[in-house]
Amino acid sequence: MIGAGAAPGLERNCIDEIIVGRFACREFSSVAVARRTVEQILDVARFAPSGANIQPWHVYALAGAAKDEVSASLLRAHEDARNEHTSEYKYYARDLPDPYLDRRQEFGRLFYGSLGIAQTDAEARSRQTAKNYAFFGAPVGLIVTIDRRLEVGSWLDLGMFIQNVMLAAAGRGLQSCPQETFAKYHKVLRSLLSIPAEQMVVCGISIGHAKDPTTGRLMPRADAEAFASFKGFEN
Numbered sequence: 001m002i003g004a005g006a007a008p009g010l011e012r013n014c015i016d017e018i019i020v021g022r023f024a025c026r027e028f029s030s031v032a033v034a035r036r037t038v039e040q041i042l043d044v045a046r047f048a049p050s051g052a053n054i055q056p057w058h059v060y061a062l063a064g065a066a067k068d069e070v071s072a073s074l075l076r077a078h079e080d081a082r083n084e085h086t087s088e089y090k091y092y093a094r095d096l097p098d099p100y101l102d103r104r105q106e107f108g109r110l111f112y113g114s115l116g117i118a119q120t121d122a123e124a125r126s127r128q129t130a131k132n133y134a135f136f137g138a139p140v141g142l143i144v145t146i147d148r149r150l151e152v153g154s155w156l157d158l159g160m161f162i163q164n165v166m167l168a169a170a171g172r173g174l175q176s177c178p179q180e181t182f183a184k185y186h187k188v189l190r191s192l193l194s195i196p197a198e199q200m201v202v203c204g205i206s207i208g209h210a211k212d213p214t215t216g217r218l219m220p221r222a223d224a225e226a227f228a229s230f231k232g233f234e235n
């Protein structure tokens with residue numbers, strides 16, 4: 001495993017630094033982000049590639065009272081009726097094989113450990129989950145949807161778009177957090193945002209300034225040797 005440092009002998013350019021500098025930020029300052037900035041981020045993100053250029057993304061950009069209304073409704077649903085809501089798609093395999101199970105367990109240890117929450121403390125974990133719905137205090141929240149008639153290939157395209165959003169934000173000194181947990185409350189979001197029936201809620205993305213600018217990525221990565229094999233290259 002490596003942290004954010006470059007592997008020995010591999011130098012990084014400014015795009016590399018933006019990719020590596022992005023992390024899932026879960027504590028934002030309340031400093032506003034202008035609508036113009038969000039427009040610029042989306043204007044750049046739309047250059048994501050997509051099969052046959054079908055561009056299968058749709059975004060609801062929220063700030064101010066509109067974001068607060070969404071947060072309040074989702075927090076209420078999380079508080080009162082969390083077992084009545086479920087995502088329209090499955091994010092995780094039910095039985096994760098290794099090495100994914102191992103990594104998820106490591107995530108749990110690092111994540112809850114960093115918050116001082118015991119993994120057995122369901123109440124504290126639920127309070128942490130609730131922070132998702134307040135967009136972790138970020139001034140901007142995006143809700144990302146996709147047309148349910150599209151196939152899995154279009155979800156690949158959407159992932160590239162979402163990454164572009166986060167990198168375009170990082171290039172402007174902003175941080176972000178992609179959040180699949182919004183998909184669970186698609187019914188609440190559908191009615192609040194008038195999301196058409198054919199659109200499926202995929203995730204949210206919080207965007208803003210990190211509350212503590214010295215925070216960075218907590219999660220390690222397996223190094224390239226663990227997932228890539230090279231053939232045919234000269235040494």
Ligand SMILES: Cc1cc2nc3c(=O)[nH]c(=O)nc-3n(C[C@H](O)[C@H](O)[C@H](O)COP(=O)(O)O)c2cc1C
Nearest residue numbers: 022023024107132178179180181182203217218219
């Ligand atoms: C599609 C997607 C959905 C995610 N959903 C959530 C979420 O609902 N809540 C959350 O706190 N983090 C969420 N994350 C953040 C991941 O936990 C995070 O990306 C991962 O642990 C790696 O950490 P890093 O992004 O800081 O490198 C999500 C990430 C992705 C890519």
